[in-house]
Amino acid sequence: xxxxxxxxxxxxxxxxxxxxxxxxxxxxxxxxxxxxxxxxxxxxxxxxxxxxxxxxxxxxxxxxxxxxxxxxxxxxxxxxxxxxxxxxxxxxxxxxxxxxxxxxxxxxxxxxxxxxxxxxxxxxxxxxxxxxxxxxxxxxxxxxxxxxxxxxxxxxxxxx
Numbered sequence: 465x466x467x468x469x470x471x472x473x474x475x476x477x478x479x480x481x482x483x484x485x486x487x488x489x490x491x492x493x494x495x496x497x498x499x500x501x502x503x504x505x506x507x508x509x510x511x512x513x514x515x516x517x518x519x520x521x522x523x524x525x526x527x528x529x530x531x532x533x534x535x536x537x538x539x540x541x542x543x544x545x546x547x548x549x550x551x552x553x554x555x556x557x558x559x560x561x562x563x564x565x566x567x568x569x570x571x572x573x574x575x576x577x578x579x580x581x582x583x584x585x586x587x588x589x590x591x592x593x594x595x596x597x598x599x600x601x602x603x604x605x606x607x608x609x610x611x612x613x614x615x616x617x618x619x620x621x622x623x624x
Contacts (some may be wrong), residue, residue, distance in 0.1 A: 473600040483510050484550035489534065491543050499547055500527045506549045507556065516551060525608050526556050526588055532582040533604055537562035537613065541601065555591055555607040562602040 485506045489495040503526050511518040530547070537545045541564035548559040570583045587593050590606040 465514050482550055482552065483514055483516070484548065485559050486546065486548040489545040489547060491538060491541075491545060495538055495545060496531055499530045502547070503527050503530045503549055503558070510551055515608070518556075522608055523558060523609055526558065528558075529558050529586055529590060529608060532586050533558065533560040533606070534584055536568065536604075537564075540564050540566070540568075549600050552607065553608070554610050556610060557605060557607050559603055560606040561598065561601055561603045565600075565602055567595045567597065567602055570606070 485502065487499070489499060493615035504523060505520045507523050507526060510516045526549075530549075534545060534547065535622055537560055543563045546561040548557075548561075550557050568583050570587055573584065586606060589608070590611045592605075592607045594605045596603050596605070
């Protein structure tokens with residue numbers, strides 16, 4: 465992993481420090497796996513090094529979101545991809561930038577359609593979803609809640 469950094473003044477509550485990492489991907493075939501590995505390493509470091517409880521389910525969902533978003537960027541946008549992961553309050557925030565300014569649109573559910581369900585999955589699983597045009601390209605941002613009452617196998621520190 466490139467690094468986990470802590471910074472203040474980026475939208476978290478005044479008393480909180482944001483934990484984040486970012487990476488520039490070259491648009492190559494190894495990007496999807498590299499992005500998933502970075503997400504796993506980031507959340508592992510957040511849990512082990514900073515004491516933030518990260519349930520296994522959140523780890524898995526974050527890797528799924530990263531995989532789907534980077535796959536879409538590779539498929540529809542030429543060139544580099546920027547990915548930013550951060551802990552924002554009570555959520556993991558994943559932001560992926562690419563060079564294509566066309567905003568994605570989820571297709572109507574169709575059980576007979578093979579493939580192209582990634583955005584449907586992302587929107588169904590994420591706590592929030594935002595697609596925003598940038599001066600060049602677009603940025604897709606999703607939030608995954610850190611709290612997961614359904615996961616009794618939380619491998620992070622106990623909140624007590």
